[in-house]
Amino acid sequence: MDVKEKILVVIDLLSKNYPEAKCALIYNSPLQLLICARLSAQCTDKRVNLVTPALFSRFQTIEDFALADVDEVANYIKPCGLYKVKSQSIVQMCRRIIESFNGRIPKDIKNLSSLPGIGRKTANLVLGEIYGKPGIIVDTHFARVTKRLGFHKLKDPAKIEYLMKEIVPEDESIAFCHRVVLHGREICRARRPLCQYCTLKKVCNYYNGL
Secondary structure: OOHHHHHHHHHHHHHHHOOOOOOOOOOOOHHHHHHHHHHOOOOOHHHHHHHHHHHHHHOOOHHHHHOOOHHHHHHHHHHHOOHHHHHHHHHHHHHHHHHHHOOOOOOOHHHHOOOOOOOHHHHHHHHHHHHOOOOOOOOHHHHHHHHHHOOOOOOOHHHHHHHHHHHOOHHHHHHHHHHHHHHHHHOOOOOOOOHHHOOOHHHOOOOOOO
């Protein structure tokens, strides 16, 4: 089967395995998702979800964050790691949104990824979750699983994004990314993948030694 036939098989199998797949980050507004995604860098979504209730109770609006003391924000997000860098980028990001975008989260990847601390992964997540736009969200799980399946041999997230964007149907892209991440966490682990339980093994290059 060619690559476009293969991706449809993978999409079908994953949709059956994870029919309710969604973003693991808990948020109540576009701003909260943007901040949650920033905090998730080199941190688990589970830990982010434990930290953010207190953070979002203290700072409730974009103006609150823009005027916040960086050290105070840092104290709230310490468990997420890299808290000094993340706190600075969160405050600067909110200031930039107010100054350059009238306080509204940008709706395009160019402007979103121009914000302090925001890369293409986070930008695609926000565009897909908030604005319903197609996109490929490349994190470590997505890169690993799609590589093992044989869709690429790449390391650069941007190159993976562009390649997978060519073969994944737009209307499936965001759900597909969430499902791949779940599969990577539960089955296709970085160490000791549980291939014996994997429903994708018949089309997996890694499992079949290709």
